[in-house]
Amino acid sequence: MENILGLVALGCGLIVGLGAIGASIGIGLMGGKFLEASARQPELMNELQTKMFVLAGLIDAAFLIGVAIALLFAFANPFVLA
Amino acid sequence: MAAEAHAPTASEYIVHHLQHLQNIKQKAVIDMSVVNYDSVIVGLLVGGLGLFFFWLAARKATSGVPGRWQAAVEIMIEMVDTQAKATIHNAQSRKLIAPLALTVFVWIFLMNAMDLLPVDLLPVIWAQIWGAAGNDPHHAYLRIVPTADLSTTMGLSVSVLVLCLIYSVKIKGLGGWMHELVTAPFGTSKNPIFALILGVINLFMQIIEYVAKTVSHGMRLFGNMYAGELVFMLIAVMGGAAAMSLSGVLLPVGHIIAGTIWAIFHILIITLQAFIFMMLTLIYLGQAHESH
Numbered sequence: 466m467e468n469i470l471g472l473v474a475l476g477c478g479l480i481v482g483l484g485a486i487g488a489s490i491g492i493g494l495m496g497g498k499f500l501e502a503s504a505r506q507p508e509l510m511n512e513l514q515t516k517m518f519v520l521a522g523l524i525d526a527a528f529l530i531g532v533a534i535a536l537l538f539a540f541a542n543p544f545v546l547a
Numbered sequence: 548m549a550a551e552a553h554a555p556t557a558s559e560y561i562v563h564h565l566q567h568l569q570n571i572k573q574k575a576v577i578d579m580s581v582v583n584y585d586s587v588i589v590g591l592l593v594g595g596l597g598l599f600f601f602w603l604a605a606r607k608a609t610s611g612v613p614g615r616w617q618a619a620v621e622i623m624i625e626m627v628d629t630q631a632k633a634t635i636h637n638a639q640s641r642k643l644i645a646p647l648a649l650t651v652f653v654w655i656f657l658m659n660a661m662d663l664l665p666v667d668l669l670p671v672i673w674a675q676i677w678g679a680a681g682n683d684p685h686h687a688y689l690r691i692v693p694t695a696d697l698s699t700t701m702g703l704s705v706s707v708l709v710l711c712l713i714y715s716v717k718i719k720g721l722g723g724w725m726h727e728l729v730t731a732p733f734g735t736s737k738n739p740i741f742a743l744i745l746g747v748i749n750l751f752m753q754i755i756e757y758v759a760k761t762v763s764h765g766m767r768l769f770g771n772m773y774a775g776e777l778v779f780m781l782i783a784v785m786g787g788a789a790a791m792s793l794s795g796v797l798l799p800v801g802h803i804i805a806g807t808i809w810a811i812f813h814i815l816i817i818t819l820q821a822f823i824f825m826m827l828t829l830i831y832l833g834q835a836h837e838s839h
Contacts, residue, residue: 533773
């Protein structure tokens, strides 16, 4: 029982932590490219900004789904209730 | 001490708040007989509210100097119309799809915005009503964010999938669409054996594409809202924990700071997710118009 609890806690930490790494790298890369691109062609900035926000949401989504699942495991744990 | 035995622990509090107001208890992962009344009713209410306020703007619409609300509605409609024009190049279908995109955007935004109400406000009111009706107030379940319910988001994304299929058939014809199903993305071959093999592979890829599109479309919105709701609950638990311990007198301060930060960030998230859902709806419907 305690064993399962501990492993689930570790799992939640890994889900959130690794997900955060991935999402941060993704957002960082995209933000950097966006700044570079708009420095080269400032007239495209508005158009690119919309697309950047859409992509930021897409990159964020996988991470946030992970966070939701991790928090669900942390509080309403289906593996322990049984 | 007896009072403390009845105070919910953090885990019980969150499990209680994750329980839908539904007709029967969900037993399997997919159970079509479950109806989540809270999601349906709140979704319809905010949808009706959105319709009402847009109707107000349309009723008082003037070609002279617009009022503030009319200007806001015009900005929104123009924004959606620009996106629709950029992704769908068929003026005839745009007559249906552009209003659809606006509906999706406003409705999802309003449903997401229910997340910004205090977590316990409506559930506590509901518990009072439920208790006054002669039921046990501890079993008064209510979740007020319809988009934090997988049924709502998957319902929306499946509707988009159905529209995609309808438009595929309408634009390319039944034969053209079926031809596309077996020839895209890998093309076909003159040799009949290879043509058959490629056809099976292509059909398989197309089915995967449709399923992945629809599932990720719904899961993305659900995951964002669900995570947001859970974080709000955790913040609420932090404030509530102060009542049970002497050392936690500063926790309510943390509650206010954390709640403010997360709520401000969440304003961005709910708008962004509504916008992304709308954009993806447009993009998927635009794909249905393209022939390979």
